[in-house]
Amino acid sequence: MNVTLYIWRQKNAHAKGKMEKYEARDLSPNMSFLEMLDVVNEDLITQGVEPIHFDHDCREGICGACSLVINGRPHGKQHATTTCELRMRHFKDGDTIYVEPFRAKAFPIVKDLTVDRGAMDRIMQAGGFVSVNTGGMPDANAIPISKKDSDTAMDAAACIGCGACVAACPNASAMLFVAAKVSHLAYLPQGKVEAKKRVQAIVSQMDKEGFGNCTNHLECEAACPKEISVKFIAKMNREYMRSSVVSK
Amino acid sequence: MKLDAQTPSGPLPEKWDKHRFEMKLVNPANKRKYSALVVGSGLAGASAAASLAELGYRVKCFCFQDSSRRAHSIGAQGGINAAKNYQNDGDSIYRLFFDTIKGGDFRSRESNTYRLAQVSNDIIDQCAAQGVPFAREYGGTLDNRSFGGAQVSRTFYARGQTGQQLLLGAYSALSRQIGLGNVEMHPRTEMQEVVLIDGHAKGIVVRNLATGKLESYAADAVILATGGYMRVFDLSTMGLQCNVTAAYRAYKKGAAFANPCYTQIHPTCIPHTGDYQSKLTLMSESLRNDGRIWVPKKHNDDRPPGQIPEDERDYYLERKYPSFGNLAPRDISSRSAKEACDDGRGVGPTKYGVYLDFADAINRLGKNVIEQRYGNLFDMYHLINDEDPYKVPMRIYPAAHYAMGGLWVDYNLMSTIPGLFVLGEANFSDHGANRLGASALMQGLADGYFVIPYTIGNYFARVGAQNISSDRKEFKEVEGQVDERIKKLFAINGKRTVESFHKELGQIMWEHCGMARNETGLKKALERIPALREEFWKDARVLGDTEGMNVTIERAGRVADFLEFAEIMCYDALDRKESCGAHFREEYQTEEGEALRNDKDFAYVSAWEFKGVGNKPELHKEKLEFESVELATRSYK
Ligand SMILES: Cc1cc2nc3c(=O)[nH]c(=O)nc-3n(C[C@H](O)[C@H](O)[C@H](O)COP(=O)(O)OP(=O)(O)OC[C@H]3O[C@@H](n4cnc5c(N)ncnc54)[C@H](O)[C@@H]3O)c2cc1C
Ligand code: FES
Numbered sequence: 095m096n097v098t099l100y101i102w103r104q105k106n107a108h109a110k111g112k113m114e115k116y117e118a119r120d121l122s123p124n125m126s127f128l129e130m131l132d133v134v135n136e137d138l139i140t141q142g143v144e145p146i147h148f149d150h151d152c153r154e155g156i157c158g159a160c161s162l163v164i165n166g167r168p169h170g171k172q173h174a175t176t177t178c179e180l181r182m183r184h185f186k187d188g189d190t191i192y193v194e195p196f197r198a199k200a201f202p203i204v205k206d207l208t209v210d211r212g213a214m215d216r217i218m219q220a221g222g223f224v225s226v227n228t229g230g231m232p233d234a235n236a237i238p239i240s241k242k243d244s245d246t247a248m249d250a251a252a253c254i255g256c257g258a259c260v261a262a263c264p265n266a267s268a269m270l271f272v273a274a275k276v277s278h279l280a281y282l283p284q285g286k287v288e289a290k291k292r293v294q295a296i297v298s299q300m301d302k303e304g305f306g307n308c309t310n311h312l313e314c315e316a317a318c319p320k321e322i323s324v325k326f327i328a329k330m331n332r333e334y335m336r337s338s339v340v341s342k
Numbered sequence: 343m344k345l346d347a348q349t350p351s352g353p354l355p356e357k358w359d360k361h362r363f364e365m366k367l368v369n370p371a372n373k374r375k376y377s378a379l380v381v382g383s384g385l386a387g388a389s390a391a392a393s394l395a396e397l398g399y400r401v402k403c404f405c406f407q408d409s410s411r412r413a414h415s416i417g418a419q420g421g422i423n424a425a426k427n428y429q430n431d432g433d434s435i436y437r438l439f440f441d442t443i444k445g446g447d448f449r450s451r452e453s454n455t456y457r458l459a460q461v462s463n464d465i466i467d468q469c470a471a472q473g474v475p476f477a478r479e480y481g482g483t484l485d486n487r488s489f490g491g492a493q494v495s496r497t498f499y500a501r502g503q504t505g506q507q508l509l510l511g512a513y514s515a516l517s518r519q520i521g522l523g524n525v526e527m528h529p530r531t532e533m534q535e536v537v538l539i540d541g542h543a544k545g546i547v548v549r550n551l552a553t554g555k556l557e558s559y560a561a562d563a564v565i566l567a568t569g570g571y572m573r574v575f576d577l578s579t580m581g582l583q584c585n586v587t588a589a590y591r592a593y594k595k596g597a598a599f600a601n602p603c604y605t606q607i608h609p610t611c612i613p614h615t616g617d618y619q620s621k622l623t624l625m626s627e628s629l630r631n632d633g634r635i636w637v638p639k640k641h642n643d644d645r646p647p648g649q650i651p652e653d654e655r656d657y658y659l660e661r662k663y664p665s666f667g668n669l670a671p672r673d674i675s676s677r678s679a680k681e682a683c684d685d686g687r688g689v690g691p692t693k694y695g696v697y698l699d700f701a702d703a704i705n706r707l708g709k710n711v712i713e714q715r716y717g718n719l720f721d722m723y724h725l726i727n728d729e730d731p732y733k734v735p736m737r738i739y740p741a742a743h744y745a746m747g748g749l750w751v752d753y754n755l756m757s758t759i760p761g762l763f764v765l766g767e768a769n770f771s772d773h774g775a776n777r778l779g780a781s782a783l784m785q786g787l788a789d790g791y792f793v794i795p796y797t798i799g800n801y802f803a804r805v806g807a808q809n810i811s812s813d814r815k816e817f818k819e820v821e822g823q824v825d826e827r828i829k830k831l832f833a834i835n836g837k838r839t840v841e842s843f844h845k846e847l848g849q850i851m852w853e854h855c856g857m858a859r860n861e862t863g864l865k866k867a868l869e870r871i872p873a874l875r876e877e878f879w880k881d882a883r884v885l886g887d888t889e890g891m892n893v894t895i896e897r898a899g900r901v902a903d904f905l906e907f908a909e910i911m912c913y914d915a916l917d918r919k920e921s922c923g924a925h926f927r928e929e930y931q932t933e934e935g936e937a938l939r940n941d942k943d944f945a946y947v948s949a950w951e952f953k954g955v956g957n958k959p960e961l962h963k964e965k966l967e968f969e970s971v972e973l974a975t976r977s978y979k
Contacts, residue, residue: 106890122616124728129618132841139839139894144886147893149408151581153621154722156506157412179725204552205891208408212529215409219521223514226471228393228791234470235428238482248475248500251507255411284473 095121095187099134101146102194107202113192123183127170128153128160130182148207153178155319158254161261162207163194168258168317176256176319196261200268200304211257213303214271221295222275224284237283247281250274252320262317265306270314272300273330274322280333290337297334343598343951345964348752349453354970355435358457361753362796366803373398375807377561378798379546381533381588383410385505385512385783386766387567389790392515395524397795402526402559403516404548406583409529411513414569414581415786418505419626419719421487421497422783424462429486433494435459440971442781445491445671446746446774447923447939448973449604451947451966453753454771461792462784466498468791472511476500489779490627491671491978497780502626502718508783512790531557532896533588534824536564536595536762537817543762544810547820549828551896554888556821558812562805563761563798566592567790570745570767572605574904574911575856576848578742579611579624585900589749589768590907597757598949598962600750600770602907603915606777606924607857608743609675612726613695622741623726625698625719627779630668632703632712633736635659635675637696641686647697647735658682666978673776673924673937674978676740680857681935683739690737699735740857744782746773746924747914750949750964754797755789758949761805763798765789770947775923828888831898836881840897843878847871847901847908855912860928864916868909872956875905910950910959917961920944941973 096119104111118134125133128150135145149159160177164170169177172184185191193207201209251274259270276293279285285292308327315324350361368376376399380391383405391403405413425438439459443450466484470476476498477485486495500507519525530551537545537558545560571586572578593599610630612623636655643650658678660667670678679696682688689695704712709732713720720731727737748770749757755771756763766786773781854867878901886892921930921937922944930938947964 122618124615125618126620129620132620133618136839136841139841139883139885140837142883142885145893147891151407151412151414151583152417153582154417154623156503157407157414157416157581158409159407159412175725179722181725181728183728208891210552211408215411215517215520215527215529218411218514218517221521223518224471224473225518226468226515227396228389228468228515228795229464231464231467231471234426234466234476235483237470239478240482241478241480244475244478244482247473248477248507251475251510252501252503254506255409278475279473282473282475284471 095123095182097121097185097188098190100190100192101207103146103206104203106205111203121182123181125182126153126178127164127180127182128178146207147205150178155179156254158256161196161209161256161258163196163261165192168196168261169319174319174321196257198260198266198305200266201257201260213305214255214257214268216303217268217272217296217299218275220299221292224279225288239282243281247278250278250281250322250326253322254320256319258317258319259314260305262313263306264311264313265309267308268300268305269308269327270318270322270324272296273326276330276333277326280329289333293330293333293337343758343962345598345750345758345949345962346752347451347964348754349451350753354452354456357453358460365796365800368799368803370398374400376802377401378563378565379404379559379561380565380567381546382413382567382569382766382768383516384413384415384567384569384766385509385786386790387413387565388509388512388516389787390565390567390765390794391525392512392519393791393795394798395519401519401524402528402561404528404531404533406532406551407529410516410527411509413509414584415509415783416506417581418783419502419624420628421489421499421504421780422465422508423489423496423780424466424498424784425459425496426463426466428484429495431494433496437494438462438496441492442772442778443774443971444976445778446776447937447976448774448941448945448968448971449922449966450772450774452968452970457793458772458785458788461788464792465784465787469508469511472514474500474507474511487628488631488669490630490669490675491778499628502716505783508787512787534591535820536592536759537820538595538759539810539814539816542760542805544808545812545817547817547824549824552891554890554892556824558817558821560810560812560817562802562808563763565763565765565794566749566768567765568768570748571907572742572745574847574908575742575851576844577614577619577622579608579622582621585903586907587900587903590903592749592757592759592762594952595759596952597759597762598750598951599747599910600947600949601747601914602911602950603855603918603925604746604775604923605742605911606672606744606746607676607740609672609679609740610698610738611741612723613690613692613737613739615691623722624741624743625723625736625738627672629698629716629719632715633668633698633700634702635668635696635698637682637687637689643687647689647699656687663978670978671776671778676857677926679740695737695739697735698738700731701735704732742852744777746770746775746777750947754800755793756797756801761801763794765794775925828895828899831884831895831902834879834882834884836883838881838883840882840884840894840901843874843882844901844904846874847904850874851908851911855915858926858928859915861916864912867912871905871908871912878902878905906955913958914948914950917948918944939975945973
């Protein structure tokens with residue numbers, strides 16, 4: 095199959111970027127979307143043109159590195175799929191495909207389709223942890239946790255930190271990401287000890303990083319490759335309210 | 343070069359305790375005076391960086407991904423072992439130790455492996471305390487599953503993403519220390535060289551991958567936790583950025599490389615389909631708990647699996663290894679799949695595939711249970727292959743997966759360069775010639791949380807704080823060499839893409855130094871690799887410039903290292919005239935085709951010393967002494 099691509103090229107953070115057109119020919123429907131880009135890049139290199147830069151590593155939907163907006167949607171229109179899991183069979187022969195970076199004020203472009211998502215790390219550094227040092231921990235079975243709570247915590251913890259929720263949100267809000275982090279720990283007894291302090295610290299860092307507000311568009315949930323539910327946003331709001339009442 | 347394993351004396355179960363008592367300590371008030379550079383933020387690196395910072399050392403941590411949370415450890419699926427014996431099924435520290443030594447075909451160091459089993463339980467406690475959402479039973483206690491090479495259920499897991507959850511635990515501990523200002527984190531930064539001062543590792547030169555600039559960092563010790571080298575095969579289950587550069591450059595500076603030929607080929611991966619393919623996807627070994635592996639008995643049988651009657655199927659693992667069956671260790675399972683396919687009984691379009699069939703399990707347990715256990719893996723398979731594994735058996739084939747070999751380290755995890763420590767998959771120490779499933783996560787976290795915090799203190803206390811500055815001439819010199827090498831790569835200005843060299847190297851290695859090896863093949867590889875390397879330096883195409891991000895120069899540097907490193911793998915495989923674990927030399931097998939070990943001549947660790955590019959490295963041998971286990975023929979029948 096063949097497709098026509100329009101891809102965002104931008105030399106660095108300060109340069110002006112633009113969409114460039116490329117033709118990708120003789121593709122196999124079994125190829126992944128990134129393998130298709132590999133083929134395009136091999137061609138470009140052979141022609142002496144710098145290849146298209148994009149983040150990727152695991153190529154199986156778990157590291158959260160890949161981060162492309164495909165035809166206007168973060169990770170493309172396929173449900174619950176990262177960019178690297180997309181296959182060419184999800185497209186049609188002759189399709190025109192637009193590829194852009196995850197765009198948000200908090201995600202400056204580094205080059206082409208590569209962005210800097212350090213803001214998400216800094217949110218985690220502000221409070222995304224349980225304050226325990228290494229060593230001397232009680233036996234792992236000492237605190238039983240109901241299967242329901244532990245499964246719910248796991249549902250939230252499944253977030254791969256890709257930032258698709260931010261890229262999908264009209265306000266570029268990081269609410270779903272933050273809610274997943276807060277909820278993961280809030281459902282576990284180990285995390286409850288510092289729950290109030292955590293939610294305050296995380297939310298305040300999120301605001302500092304220039305992410306927008308959540309106005310309930312729910313685009314985040316639709317774009318999330320790991321199907322993180324917006325119910326966690328409600329959970330986080332409850333946690334936040336509770337912590338504010340106490341801290342006043 | 344002298345190899346001194348520093349193994350403490352005394353009975354095996356007491357060695358670690360005794361050693362911890364004998365090691366020197368750094369007094370809490372003095373810890374701020376010492377600094378460490380941790381290269382790598384996977385399970386080993388992140389746990390080490392966090393733990394050292396908690397103790398009060400000043401730490402800088404480096405990784406090449408855009409975030410430390412994306413280290414390759416994130417991809418681990420199946421689980422992590424520990425000797426908790428929560429299932430009351432006969433597990434113990436000694437059994438975990440014994441299974442690991444036996445699984446490694448008696449080619450690992452007893453003392454290290456025993457310590458690994460000893461600290462395994464602390465790891466689970468630590469992770470639970472961090473909020474790692476391990477799978478649980480209805481009563482609220484932790485659940486376990488079985489993995490290959492063991493007859494007890496000792497594997498802890500978090501759905502199909504144990505690696506991600508454990509790494510997020512370590513990453514959260516690391517994040518906390520970064521937030522507190524105790525760790526300085528450098529993502530998108532690639533170590534280029536270790537800097538030695540008076541023979542000790544005292545710093546590194548790195549390339550900032552976002553700006554392209556070279557930078558120097560000095561410290562009292564350097565820790566490499568840079569992962570494995572399986573991308574030498576090009577196609578593997580590893581993340582695409584994984585590489586051997588950090589370890590290999592340290593080797594060129596004097597760190598011995600141990601057992602490079604011990605490379606694990608994982609039995610359950612999605613088969614290769616076309617030239618465009620960039621990686622091979624692992625289907626967790628946990629699937630073998632419920633899936634049955636088979637091929638048709640008839641050669642070139644083209645019938646769809648559903649039309650092949652039960653008595654015309656060969657459940658070859660169950661037939662050959664009745665007591666372990668589908669849970670036979672990885673090396674054995676992989677080789678059996680290769681044999682079946684080489685014999686013309688493989689399935690799928692390329693005929694290099696075998697079935698992993700869940701029909702029985704679905705009948706017995708119901709689709710729901712299978713979905714609960716493996717849902718995400720089934721979905722992943724469906725997505726990649728466009729076939730529904732609930733309806734038709736999966737097709738799997740072995741793929742390059744894990745490096746047991748790595749930089750040589752002593753009991754303290756220090757390499758032959760004083761002050762250079764190596765943790766996780768990057769070292770060689772615990773898995774011998776074959777690693778059992780769910781043991782890599784355990785080892786990475788053992789090294790980072792529970793070994794290095796003690797042993798690095800001992801080193802610091804012995805050599806004293808030196809407060810070295812990165813302005814010293816030694817740093818400038820190394821920066822100059824790195825810069826020159828990068829310029830040399832740009833100057834090649836050839837026609838062939840770096841990727842195409844990597845692919846060709848991968849084919850050479852897979853063919854001659856893969857699942858089965860022989861003298862003729864290895865010698866051929868030793869002719870082809872230098873020729874390919876020469877062509878690379880004449881004809882590779884590196885574009886752009888040194889300013890800013892440039893993936894072509896990143897890849898060129900890594901592939902150039904693989905093109906040198908591949909040779910020592912072949913030398914090692916050639917030297918080891920026996921079959922053990924994942925190293926199968928066709929010349930050395932039993933009549934039934936099983937690995938034929940030779941303990942009399944080969945019960946040693948091969949540690950290779952660099953002697954110049956293109957020259958044969960020098961072999962040093964660390965003799966393996968077994969005080970506690972008897973060297974038996976490994977049998978899973
Ligand atoms: C698909 C898959 C599934 C697996 N499943 C399991 C499992 O279920 N159970 C199990 O026990 N094991 C499993 N393993 C093996 C296990 O995941 C790895 O062996 C382990 O995670 C390695 O951890 P590490 O910390 O040593 O290295 P890695 O996680 O590979 O981390 C290496 C780090 O070093 C950094 N780095 C490397 N070179 C440089 C450089 N030059 N400069 C700067 N930084 C550098 C990287 O950025 C990264 O942060 C699996 C492996 C794969 C591929
Ligand atoms: S490359 Fe890892 S999630 Fe896509």
